[in-house]
Amino acid sequence: MAMGEQVKVFGFWSSPYTLRAVLALRLKGVPYEYIEENVLGNKSPLLLKYNPIHKKVPVLLHNGKPIVESLVILEYIDEIWKSNPILPKDPYDKAMARFWAKFFDDKCMPAVWKTFWCPEDEREKAVEEACQCLKTLETALNGKRFFGGEEIGVVDIAANFVGFFLRTFQEVTGLELLSAEKFPHLFKWTDEFVNHSVVKETLPPRDKQLEFNRVIIAKYEAGEIKA
Structure with a gap:
């Protein structure tokens, strides 16, 4: 710098x-x-x-x-900062990376987030929609270690909610969207992601995150906050 x-x-x-x-x-x-x-x-x-x-x-x-x-x-x-690029140099590959990052924000994240906060009578439909988004996201991996190939790229960074936070919410709520059985490639990616040396040092402490999830859910159920 x-x-x-x-x-x-x-x-x-x-x-x-x-x-x-x-x-x-x-x-x-x-x-x-x-x-x-x-x-x-x-x-x-x-x-x-x-x-x-x-x-x-x-x-x-x-x-x-x-x-x-x-x-x-x-x-x-x-x-x-040009070192360790997170976006591809090739214009087409760069456009595709932007597409998938935007897909995650516009489609995948809202659908997944909704499953934890929607009324019980809407949950089955919400889970179905979220799983469809996760299935679509999984296709972008296309057999690669990371969305960015052998190194973490912009889509991996954008999808960090699925890479780390989603499984902590599943643990607290008991609602399972992502599993090795349903999405083997995406599930494997989450393990690769959280065990990457830089990511591991950057993530919130898991126990602290689990406790925060419990607090947020309790506040939501008490009507103190809105999802």
Whole structure:
């Protein structure tokens, strides 16, 4: 990193979107300052200043300039710091990586997330839709170790909710979407993902995440928060 260059990340430790920015920086070996935000409480004046439109984490602050929205942040990081690229160089492959990252955000993530929070009488349909999305996502692996090939790429980073967080929610709720029987290739990918040396150092502690899941679910059931 150039002398005097300042990189800061405003995030929340249990946010898969924050994890995207942090993981990309770590994969590239970029030093940064991390600022933890209380997203369930009062958001800091700095977060509201740097992301006044969405008022959400993550925010990447590079030399005083804020970049928001996690997929935009990933592309910015890859353009600024060239080592260990997370997007392919080939234009077609790059377009496909963007497609799958957007598919995850627009289709897969909402469908999977809905299964844990929808009313009981809607759950069967929600699970069916989520499993269809996971099946589609699995096709993008196409027998590869990672979505990015032999190395982690932008789609792996984008799909980190499935790579780590999903199985912790399954453990707490007892609702199983992802299993080795249903999605053998995707399930194997999750093991490869969480055991990658850089990812392993970056993920939230598993016990802490499980406890946080329990707290969130209890607050939701008590009507204190909305999913």
